[in-house]
Amino acid sequence: MNEHLRSYIHYLTLEKNSSKNTIDSYKFNLDRYINYLKTKGVIEPAGITENTVTGFLKSLAKLLASPKSVSQNISTIKGFHKFLVSEGITQGDPTQNVTTPKLPKNLPDVMTQDEIEVILQKPDTLKPLGIRDKSILETMYATGVRVSELTGLKQSDINFDMGIVRIFGKGAKERIVPIGRSALEWIKKYQSEARVILMRAYSHDVMYLNSRGKPMSRMAIWNIVERYTREAGIKKAVHPHTFRHSFATHLLEGGADLRAVQEMLGHSDISTTEIYTHIDREYLKEVHKTFHPRG
Numbered sequence: 001m002n003e004h005l006r007s008y009i010h011y012l013t014l015e016k017n018s019s020k021n022t023i024d025s026y027k028f029n030l031d032r033y034i035n036y037l038k039t040k041g042v043i044e045p046a047g048i049t050e051n052t053v054t055g056f057l058k059s060l061a062k063l064l065a066s067p068k069s070v071s072q073n074i075s076t077i078k079g080f081h082k083f084l085v086s087e088g089i090t091q092g093d094p095t096q097n098v099t100t101p102k103l104p105k106n107l108p109d110v111m112t113q114d115e116i117e118v119i120l121q122k123p124d125t126l127k128p129l130g131i132r133d134k135s136i137l138e139t140m141y142a143t144g145v146r147v148s149e150l151t152g153l154k155q156s157d158i159n160f161d162m163g164i165v166r167i168f169g170k171g172a173k174e175r176i177v178p179i180g181r182s183a184l185e186w187i188k189k190y191q192s193e194a195r196v197i198l199m200r201a202y203s204h205d206v207m208y209l210n211s212r213g214k215p216m217s218r219m220a221i222w223n224i225v226e227r228y229t230r231e232a233g234i235k236k237a238v239h240p241h242t243f244r245h246s247f248a249t250h251l252l253e254g255g256a257d258l259r260a261v262q263e264m265l266g267h268s269d270i271s272t273t274e275i276y277t278h279i280d281r282e283y284l285k286e287v288h289k290t291f292h293p294r295g
Contacts, residue, residue, distance in 0.1 A: 128194035135190035142183035144247030
């Protein structure tokens, strides 16, 4: 079983070009699945039945409190068995009749434009690190990048003349996103007044650097967002992804086309982007309630 798992991970890495985070998650879930199979005396894929799979899922439901985690495990196991069938290792798929439960769509927290403006004003731009933090916040809101995309951003990814930024998303998929004038101005200021101080010989072309000249970590970005949100007096649970949610929502509120927003966010499936239309509808309902004479 472990040999088949290694083959599957190899397939995800080389053929599907999956990200490291995705591969690590799949391996963790499948290691647990295979360990369960061993306790049931199943050591070959051909010995796995639908009852075996449902038995594992029942044990998983007791172990994991989150329905989302269970759903992710089901998806991982289904992908593994489809791979085994496609490679001719097994004749049938024991997960064929196993359904993934529909999860409720939880609307993400979104900041108002005024709340974002307050946060953007908080960094002390008389200091190099304050300039860097201001540039980071402006870039996040201007482009809707994921935190992993931000930490991987290179100076050469920004075309100042065209007002666009090249972003490498999940699975190293490349997309081009427009970036506004304000963010570009703060990036230039950061490069000329802060990055030149932070950079070291090993900094290379990485855009955002920490005080030791190394690339910013995901946690460092989280800490920056948390700090300035707290200083702004905003009580919402704000994290880097909140800027991404707010970016998408504010575009739709302004009348942007859903498919254009999908492209900018780097969503492969438009249904993922459609969650923001629910937020937009709530906004429209609030406007109607506030301003309509019969509201």
